[in-house]
Amino acid sequence: MTAKTKQNPLITRDNIVEEAISLLEATSLSGVMMRVLADRLGIKAASLYWHFPNKAALEAAISERLFLRALELVPESTTWQDWMRGLGRAIWDNLIDCPDSGLLIMSADLSDEQFQRADMAVRQRLARFEIDQEQAYRLHSGIQALITGWVTFAHSPSNVRLGRIMDIREAAMETLDAMIDGWAARLAQ
Numbered sequence: 001m002t003a004k005t006k007q008n009p010l011i012t013r014d015n016i017v018e019e020a021i022s023l024l025e026a027t028s029l030s031g032v033m034m035r036v037l038a039d040r041l042g043i044k045a046a047s048l049y050w051h052f053p054n055k056a057a058l059e060a061a062i063s064e065r066l067f068l069r070a071l072e073l074v075p076e077s078t079t080w081q082d083w084m085r086g087l088g089r090a091i092w093d094n095l096i097d098c099p100d101s102g103l104l105i106m107s108a109d110l111s112d113e114q115f116q117r118a119d120m121a122v123r124q125r126l127a128r129f130e131i132d133q134e135q136a137y138r139l140h141s142g143i144q145a146l147i148t149g150w151v152t153f154a155h156s157p158s159n160v161r162l163g164r165i166m167d168i169r170e171a172a173m174e175t176l177d178a179m180i181d182g183w184a185a186r187l188a189q
Contacts, residue, residue, distance in 0.1 A: 011043055016041065021066070024062065027099070032059075034058075059108045060114055066098070068075075068117070071122065079141060080129035081180050084183075087142045087144075095148065102151045103152065142179060150171070
């Protein structure tokens with residue numbers, strides 16, 4: 001019997017990534033350990049390596065999934081401005097419940113294939129709007145960086161003190177609006 005025939009057919013890459021996201025939400029990035037993840041899935045840690053050669057590959061898959069999930073949450077929009085606002089809100093909503101999600105996204109090393117999937121998903125959504133596609137892509141990237149930064153800030157140890165001064169989500173959305181409005185003014189010139 002080969003080792004491949006011992007693989008649990010009920011455990012898929014998708015199952016593993018979804019459970020890893022649940023673990024990330026429940027703990028932190030350092031809490032997403034292969035052994036703990038395997039226990040949650042009811043398998044041996046070595047079985048995870050059938051799907052992911054190492055933890056870095058798993059983290060890249062989690063990062064990709066979080067981003068693609070955010071794209072799916074963006075509501076239908078008739079203008080690029082509304083789509084970008086929806087993107088910012090979707091990224092916030094998708095990441096805010098995951099401690100260390102910003103750290104994960106900033107440190108994950110997506111493979112070329114993962115990057116191309118995410119890139120194509122964004123470009124397909126932006127293609128329907130009357131805006132220079134390269135400018136739209138830059139704005140999308142800026143929004144992703146802005147909101148990921150705000151989410152990271154919201155998870156920081158200082159968030160409680162800062163939360164006494166301002167509503168962090170509201171501040172994030174105000175800066176999102178300012179970024180989009182500024183970009184719109186720039187493009188109108």
